[in-house]
Amino acid sequence: MTRWALIGITALGLSGLLAAVKLDPSETDAAAATGSIERGRYLVKIGGCNDCHTPGYLEKAGDVPEDRWLIGDSLGFNGPWGTTYPTNLRQLLRTMGEDDWVRAARTVETRPPMPWFNLRAMTEADLRAIYRYVLSLPADDTPVPDYVPPDRPPKTPHIVFVPQAPKR
Ligand code: HEC
Known part of the structure; x- marks a missing residue:
């Protein structure tokens, strides 16, 4: 077999593979549409x-119905900063307008393990898309426990976030 025939066969195989993993175009277009609710959902x-x-x-590998998304959690994160609880974002974002959200996302600095710096790395269009998506979900006022300072033990289940050195 010549070298060119081999390259040809490899290229055919590759294009077959690419066709097999191609996503539904309607889904990808909607997720790419700047500022759209569908893009917010995707983000x-x-x-x-x-x-x-x-x-x-996390525990269910994402298999949670969308009507439970972003309602906050009473499973705490405990570390040297105390114990923090993921905010109910459906509730929080309803207390502010879209422009306020963009400003807040650019300035907020929370305790760990919230990656607040990732919010700053988002484009304004992406922040707006997230806002629109969250507001498209039904209002939900599920309460989230208050932050607990480091000198007090948390009263809820929590994950301990303390780096451990291997024993020698
Ligand atoms: C590793 C866990 C984790 C991830 C991932 C995470 N968050 Fe958080 N988030 C938290 C925790 C915990 C808090 C509460 C922090 C505190 O009490 O200081 C929080 C707080 C926030 C706040 C501040 C709420 C306030 O009261 O001002 C916003 C806004 C927020 N998260 C949005 C997001 C968005 C949007 C994403 C995805 C891009 C995200 N978070 C990803 C854990 C997380």
């Missing part, structure tokens, strides 16, 4: 917001 999903702000999302 919330891939940006990790559900991982902490949706109860059980």
Whole structure:
């Protein structure tokens, strides 16, 4: 077999593979549409917001109905900063306008493990898309426990976030 025939066969195989993994174009177009609700949904999903702000999302590998998304969590994160609880974002974002949200996302600095710096790295259009998506979900006022300072033990289940050195 000549070298060119081999290259040809490899290229055919590759294009077959690419065709097989092609996504539904309607879905990808909607997620790419700047500032759209569908893009907000996509960003919330891939940006990790559900991982902490949706109860059980990590444990169930994302298999949580959308009507439970972003309602906050009473599973705390405990570390040297005390114990923090992921905010109910549906409730929080309803207390502010879209411009206020963009400003807040650019200035907020929370305790760990919220990656507040990732909000600053988002484009304004993406922040607006997230806002529109969150407001498209039904209002939800599920309460989230208050922050507990380091000198007090948390009264809820919590994950301890303390780096451990390997024993020698
Ligand atoms: C690793 C877990 C984690 C991830 C991932 C995460 N958050 Fe958070 N988030 C938290 C925790 C915990 C708090 C509460 C921090 C505190 O009490 O200081 C918080 C707080 C916030 C706040 C501040 C609320 C306030 O009261 O001002 C906003 C806004 C927020 N998160 C949005 C998001 C968005 C949007 C995403 C996805 C891009 C996200 N979070 C991803 C854990 C997380």
